[in-house]
Amino acid sequence: MVDVGGRFFDLPLVEREKHMTTDMTTPVRYGTSFNQTKDGVFCWRDFLKLVCDPLPQVLPHWPSSPSDFREMTVKYSKETKILFIKLVEAILESLGINVAAKNKTQQNDDDEEMLKEFEDGSQLMAVNFYPPCPNPDLTLGMPPHSDYGFLTLLLQDEVEGLQVKCNDDWVTIQPIPNAFVVNVGDHLEIFSNGKYKSVLHRVLVNSLKSRISVASLHSLPFNSIIKPSPKLISETNPSLYKDTNFAAFLEYLKSCDSTNKSFLETRKLT
Numbered sequence: 001m002v003d004v005g006g007r008f009f010d011l012p013l014v015e016r017e018k019h020m021t022t023d024m025t026t027p028v029r030y031g032t033s034f035n036q037t038k039d040g041v042f043c044w045r046d047f048l049k050l051v052c053d054p055l056p057q058v059l060p061h062w063p064s065s066p067s068d069f070r071e072m073t074v075k076y077s078k079e080t081k082i083l084f085i086k087l088v089e090a091i092l093e094s095l096g097i098n099v100a101a102k103n104k105t106q107q108n109d110d111d112e113e114m115l116k117e118f119e120d121g122s123q124l125m126a127v128n129f130y131p132p133c134p135n136p137d138l139t140l141g142m143p144p145h146s147d148y149g150f151l152t153l154l155l156q157d158e159v160e161g162l163q164v165k166c167n168d169d170w171v172t173i174q175p176i177p178n179a180f181v182v183n184v185g186d187h188l189e190i191f192s193n194g195k196y197k198s199v200l201h202r203v204l205v206n207s208l209k210s211r212i213s214v215a216s217l218h219s220l221p222f223n224s225i226i227k228p229s230p231k232l233i234s235e236t237n238p239s240l241y242k243d244t245n246f247a248a249f250l251e252y253l254k255s256c257d258s259t260n261k262s263f264l265e266t267r268k269l270t
């Protein structure tokens with residue numbers, strides 16, 4: 001995926017810019033830091049964002065060049081979805097929401113229903129390309145942010161750049177070949193009523209090497225309400241977050257371009 005993503009960014013600009021749009025709702029969006037007209041903050045990054053579901057509807061919009069792009073990306077998105085579901089099963093179990101139980105009871109039916117919602121969930125893929133930067137100290141590849149979804153499966157090439165905020169320090173995440181970094185997103189923080197914390201991260205650039213990463217963002221279906229799991233709420237454990245949905249998130253993005261975990265902050269009840 002890193003290879004075919006890299007070949008997309010090697011294409012001439014006329015080919016890439018066919019996918020350039022300011023419409024946030026299209027199934028494919030290309031953007032380049034060298035040709036931004038609106039963004040107040042410039043990041044040293046080009047990106048290609050692909051909505052991955054429903055596949056039959058979105059696929060015809062995906063880039064048809066390089067010629068193997070669609071085939072490779074479909075395969076990759078399906079494999080990452082399978083991994084995401086496995087991780088969700090483990091996370092639900094860790095929260096005491098046991099979907100693997102074999103005994104059929106009303107409760108297990110509800111839990112299986114929940115897993116089905118994740119299987120039908122939304123997936124967005126962001127292929128990020130960070131060109132070498134002559135002044136790496138003056139900019140960032142990506143400013144500090146947390147991902148909005150449930151989990152992000154992030155694949156990086158061998159060039160370091162990703163940093164995660166740990167206590168008050170930025171910690172560089174060394175790339176491990178063919179391994180994923182799994183980032184907790186805002187929706188999981190809300191769903192777990194704060195037991196999991198979404199992670200603040202940013203990307204540094206360097207003057208020598210370009211860098212590629214592929215982020216696969218997963219959450220519940222686009223129309224779902226994201227709220228703390230009722231299984232985790234009681235009189236002694238009240239809900240700490242307001243119900244939210246993607247529409248609220250998109251509204252927020254339109255209304256301001258601020259970074260950090262600020263969307264999540266707007267959803268907190270305390």
Ligand SMILES: O=C(O)CCC(=O)C(=O)O
Binds near residue numbers: 156
């Ligand atoms: O390039 C990276 O390592 C991180 C990318 C990222 O945070 C994102 O696409 O949301």
Ligand SMILES: [Fe+2]
Binds near residue numbers: 146201215
């Ligand atoms: Fe991110």
